[in-house]
Amino acid sequence: MFDALELKKQFPIFSNHPDLTYLDNAATMQKPRCVLDAERFFYENHNANVHRGAHRLASAATDAYEGARQIVANFINAPSHEEIIFTRGTTEAINLVANTWGSTLSAGDEIILSALEHHANIVPWQMLAQRTGAVLKIIQLDQYGTVDLEHFSSLLSDKTKLVAISHVSNAIGSIQPIAWMCNAAHHAGAKVLVDGAQAVAHLEIDVQALGIDFYVFSGHKAYAPTGIGVLWVENNTLQKMPPWQGGGEMIASVSFSGSTYAAAPYRFEAGTPAIAQAVGLGAALTWLSGLDRSALLAHEHQLRQQLETGLAQIAGITIHGQSPNKAALTSMTFTTAHPYDVAQFLDHRGIAVRVGHHCAQPLLHTLGISGTLRASFAAYNTSQDVEYFLAVLTDTLEILS
Ligand SMILES: Cc1ncc(COP(=O)(O)O)c(C=O)c1O
Known part of the structure; x- marks a missing residue:
């Protein structure tokens, strides 16, 4: 019970x-006391900037932030915490993929979406299509409001580079058969991005078993604070992705003749990250895992x-x-x-x-x-x-x- x-x-x-x-939980969930406490504890005991400090608070803050990354990796069964990129949420995670991995697309390449996508999983691809000449193809739904798999299969071809699909529809609740779709997409040579915004607090997620290439979600829809989200990228794909935003934290070295970039995931986390929010996310996922x-x-x-x-x-x-x-x-x-x-x-x-x-x-x-x-x-x-x-x-x- x-x-x-x-x-x-x-x-x-x-x-x-x-x-x-x-x-109204699909919009945002309420937060358990342990999540609120974790954020407060961080600010009251560990607050410092992460990664570059030479004092004890800086290392405590870094440990807390990196600890949260490991919790996320465990939660979705990612092979490594180094494949977890913190973002502001699902929307920013999808925009990151569109702006980095997406820059490899050229005119005539195809991106498959479904008719049930949230605007966050439509507009970044439209913008990418405008920049690159890529073409969007839309999977129809069956009479129950789930993606029509026959139609999906008919859209797949060697032109398909990406399938971007909601795990769970935020508007009508249908759960898509992600493992089946990943398998079919991979046979066509395409990658799959799964928008897990409505899934992660409800379904148990194993990105490896499902065969996903990119998984994205928002903390606030999983009992965690706002302002923090996750992009997980399968390692081979991740290593080839160029950075997106430039600034501190994401570099290896900077000179006026040019800069080199840090390894993933730091390459994608320019500037001071949402440290306390990441700690809150770690606390929320730990709490959820305990149920x-x-x-x-x-x-x-x-x-x-x-x-x-x-x-x-x-x-x-x-x-x-x-x-x-x-x-x-x-x-x-x-x-x-x-x-x-x-x-x-x-x-x-x-x-x-x-x-x-x-x-x-x-x-x-x-x-x-x-x-x-x-x-x-x-x-x-x-x-x-x-x-x-x-x-x-x-x-x-x-x-x-
Ligand atoms: C399926 C889905 N994708 C993406 C988003 C966008 O999430 P966020 O606003 O947290 O970036 C939402 C939010 O409602 C959603 O339900």
Whole structure:
């Protein structure tokens, strides 16, 4: 049994807002006390800049920062901590790949995306295509809102250089068959970037077993602070990637006749990094690893099932995304009410959800809608949260109809 009610006590936000029902976890998750403590402890005990200091605080700060890198590597089963690059988040990690590895592309090379991507996994590739003459190809979805594998296979060719795909759709929750897609892409000679923003807090990730080339995620969607994220790159590919931003930390030597660059991952971390946030990320992933991950997955699955069963009893609700392999979120629209109006009513009763296009406008366009109301779960959500949501939603729809 997964005791979410007990676990919820570790999150100060719920003591500060006893009436809060937080179902906006796909946007950002709340932080357990140990993560907040880790950041505070760092600032109170170890604060210094990393890597270049010759004093004890500098080495303590460096140990804490590099320790977090090792925790991340273990968490996604990366072969080495030297393949972990800290970024500001998923968005920056994808932009980094587009601006470094992407610079090897030329006119006519193809990048395959899917119709369900977040804008962060679309726009950097569009910008790269504009710079290089590369061409974007878009995988259609099947009737359940998962990538259509037949269509995907038909798009793969020797022109394909990259497949960039969300592990879990942030808008409709479908989980993509990543291992299968990596295998097919590699047969065509292409690399695969997986956007793990919505996956990493829910699914157990093994980048080696899945056969991924680039894995990216944001700390704040996995119980960690904002301002820190991760790019993991398979080592052979990583060694060939040129630097992106120039500055301190990323160099081996600098002179006015030219500069040489540090080895990975430092080559990609110009300037003072987000040290305390990295420490917070390490604490969050350690905390998450300490949970029974399969019990957590089952718990979140149960909450979504409870929600979707309840929604089916209320007239006039459409659930978008019916993939049999679906993560812990549900997107819905209403025949008699606008999602924004519903969300306002829910907010008055203490329920936080997200409404809008979820930064996935092409997907919503494909679905023929302009926005949905999304309820998304995390470890601290309970079956009472779902019951309360369903009761308040029923009242709201009665008022709005
Ligand atoms: C699937 C997906 N990709 C990328 C992002 C962007 O993440 P961030 O804003 O943390 O960079 C998000 C955020 O919602 C997301 O859900």
